Amino acid sequence: MKNIILASVIGLFSLSCFAETIQSTHIDSATGAGTWRIHAHGVSFSLTQILPEQAQAFYVNRGFTLKQIESYTSSCVYMAVLRNDNAPGTIHFIRNNWSILIDGKPHSLVSVDNWVQKLTTDNTKNSALVAFRWAQFPPEQEYETGGDWNQGMLSVGLPSGTQFDAIARWDIDGKAYETKLQGVRCGK
């Protein structure tokens, strides 16, 4: 009897640990854009693809020309959301520490500053650049537990059809944590 109770407790504990880090995927039937979500260590992380036409519309509406923003909008852009739901403390992250893996091999992300530099020409409107900078997922941030969060755009710089894993990393008082979204795909 004791063994059965112990086995049940271990089973439930394992199940709850599994549920804690389970990944879900949703494909929008109208657009084909996917959303990949995971909850781990009290933190939610998700990527939702923004289709090139959607990204173009957003930035043209902010003052870019199609030509100016083309390199960015065709680079496989996601809406990233990171949220401290109930982590054991304040989470701190530096986005450049995150990883994109293709078949297990790392692929570098272009930093927000580099994108701003690339998009800055004599003809680019300042208001468009300001909107671009602040529409990106923050390069560095701290979230208190209980619901601090941001959403922002994240370019992974990959051609359509590419499948990759995305690892988000953060620390709490210097202790490192990470979570991985597997099988994220750049839609067409």
Add this chain to the structure above:
Amino acid sequence: MVNKQLTRILMMVSTVILLTSGISYAEELPPLTHKLTAIKKLIKVPNLRLKNMNEEIVDIKDLKGKIVVINFWATWCPPCRREMGSLERLHLATKDKNVVVLAVNIGEDIDTVFSFMGQVEPSPSFPILFDPDAASMKDWKVRGLPTTYIINPNGFIVYRAVGGREFDHPDIQQTILSLSSNGQI
């Protein structure tokens, strides 16, 4: 070729409508919470001197003695749009209780903000300030939109919220109004 271009234009127009209305992603987004983070070490309020919708200068130094709720936002930011109605309800509930709600728009012009106001229910009646170059973001250590600070009557930042909130929630209202009697936390 013409059909392809037409489809592209239609898709762009519909996307602009969806993105600017903030509806498309609403069901995908995390729920707005009602928790403010207490600042452990009080921060003296940074400088802020910007024009409002009437192009009059508003200086935060002139608001000393009041509780100030200051929200950094943009019309294209979905969580900013989601919380704007709740900021107005907070403003309506607290404007006679020594509370001032301010929103600092980042990088947009008066016409863009004015047309957005008509889409918010209830439409904001609190002051909107304009920071066209996002210059205030560095001084205020804003790393992402929206970010909101609560300033006590002595001129110190005492609470912070990163990401969208339900500002008209009774818990938030109570926290803000308690600063009136305490002066500081």
